Amino acid sequence: MASFHAALRGTGLGIPSKVLTNEDLAKFVDTNDEWIRTRTGIRERRLLDREKGESLSLLGAQAAQEALDKAGIKAEELDAVICCTATPDTWMPISASRILGHLRGRVAVDVFTADLNAACSGYLAGLHVANNFIRSGLHKKVLVVGGDIFSSIIDWTDRTTCILFGDGVGASVLEAVEEADASTAPVILGARFGTLADFDHFLAVEGGGSAAPFTSAEFESRKKRPVISMNGQEVFKLACKHMAQKAHEVLADSGYTTRDVRWFVPHQANLRIIEMVARMAEMPMDRVYVNVDRWGNTSAGTVAVALAEMQRGGMLKKGDLVLLDVFGGGFTYGAMLLRWGTDAT
Numbered sequence: 001m002a003s004f005h006a007a008l009r010g011t012g013l014g015i016p017s018k019v020l021t022n023e024d025l026a027k028f029v030d031t032n033d034e035w036i037r038t039r040t041g042i043r044e045r046r047l048l049d050r051e052k053g054e055s056l057s058l059l060g061a062q063a064a065q066e067a068l069d070k071a072g073i074k075a076e077e078l079d080a081v082i083c084c085t086a087t088p089d090t091w092m093p094i095s096a097s098r099i100l101g102h103l104r105g106r107v108a109v110d111v112f113t114a115d116l117n118a119a120c121s122g123y124l125a126g127l128h129v130a131n132n133f134i135r136s137g138l139h140k141k142v143l144v145v146g147g148d149i150f151s152s153i154i155d156w157t158d159r160t161t162c163i164l165f166g167d168g169v170g171a172s173v174l175e176a177v178e179e180a181d182a183s184t185a186p187v188i189l190g191a192r193f194g195t196l197a198d199f200d201h202f203l204a205v206e207g208g209g210s211a212a213p214f215t216s217a218e219f220e221s222r223k224k225r226p227v228i229s230m231n232g233q234e235v236f237k238l239a240c241k242h243m244a245q246k247a248h249e250v251l252a253d254s255g256y257t258t259r260d261v262r263w264f265v266p267h268q269a270n271l272r273i274i275e276m277v278a279r280m281a282e283m284p285m286d287r288v289y290v291n292v293d294r295w296g297n298t299s300a301g302t303v304a305v306a307l308a309e310m311q312r313g314g315m316l317k318k319g320d321l322v323l324l325d326v327f328g329g330g331f332t333y334g335a336m337l338l339r340w341g342t343d344a345t
């Protein structure tokens with residue numbers, strides 16, 4: 001029986017149209033450009049424009065179409081769609097189904113669709129699921145959309161969190177390749193994931209879930225709110241430790257070292273976290289992709305957006321080893337190693 005590997009065939013970007021600079025933020029919250037840049041490396045972030053009809057699913061579909069075009073695959077060929085997000089358009093219908101609808105119109109088709117929430121680790125978790133769908137022979141062509149609209153769950157009066165996040169969506173198309181091609185094909189080589197359970201007091205969005213629904217007294221009294229609350233310093237330390245550890249583990253599993261890695265693409269939460277993880281993972285900064293300055297933290301979007309930008313910019317060459325590394329609410333974290341397989345931009 002044939003056995004399969006998952007090849008990452010194409011990537012795409014969904015770019016929200018509004019730009020919010022640090023100077024813009026300083027007009028309505030007590031902060032300044034210098035503080036934000038030195039503590040986080042962020043200069044500006046993108047925000048969704050609802051008046052223009054933008055939504056997570058619409059941006060996801062735009063990103064998906066670009067990824068499909070690059071992969072030379074038609075939307076009709078997809079047999080699974082996973083949307084990785086903590087901020088879906090609506091609780092129902094799910095955003096993966098909405099994305100498929102944007103791509104194909106109102107159809108009834110044999111396509112697996114599901115939303116997956118692993119907070120900022122979502123896109124890597126989605127790639128992991130897609131990889132295992134493909135390796136098991138269940139699916140052949142899988143779309144993974146990673147993105148978040150954190151502007152919808154930010155307290156814009158809280159300067160400790162509102163400066164950090166932005167909106168953004170990226171997409172990737174994965175395709176099954178037969179085992180025989182795996183030594184040279186652009187495949188996912190390995191992944192390692194972890195969870196810090198019961199750390200919810202460090203990073204949370206408490207209100208609006210079923211524990212404190214919008215209709216509850218706790219929500220109405222504003223004790224539990226549908227906005228991010230965070231202990232930044234604790235999150236910082238945990239992110240550095242666990243991202244570096246998973247990067248080492250996934251390389252060791254696959255028999256490679258950091259010297260073999262052409263690009264390290266970490267979760268883009270804060271430039272200081274990126275630099276610290278790179279140091280701990282022994283990765284020189286000239287091989288680390290950074291775009292947090294232009295996007296802020298787009299949660300499940302960060303690595304998906306980064307890969308799409310890198311492909312657009314022709315930075316990824318055939319055969320490059322690319323190490324992805326994430327950390328997010330939950331806490332969830334993980335690293336994945338893949339071999340890039342195309343020079344196409």
Ligand SMILES: CC(C)(COP(=O)(O)OP(=O)(O)OC[C@H]1O[C@@H](n2cnc3c(N)ncnc32)[C@H](O)[C@@H]1OP(=O)(O)O)[C@@H](O)C(=O)NCCC(=O)NCCS
Nearest residue numbers: 031032035039120159160163232233235236269270327328
């Ligand atoms: C949030 C973060 C940037 C704060 O940086 P920090 O160096 O830890 O700063 P502190 O929280 O110690 O705050 C230092 C001072 O700046 C102030 N401050 C906080 N936010 C500020 C802002 N936006 N503008 C100006 N001053 C600010 C604080 O009130 C504090 O003032 P004080 O010394 O008078 O009490 C940093 O902890 C971080 O990035 N953590 C990780 C967060 C993250 O990435 N979360 C998502 C992970 S998926």
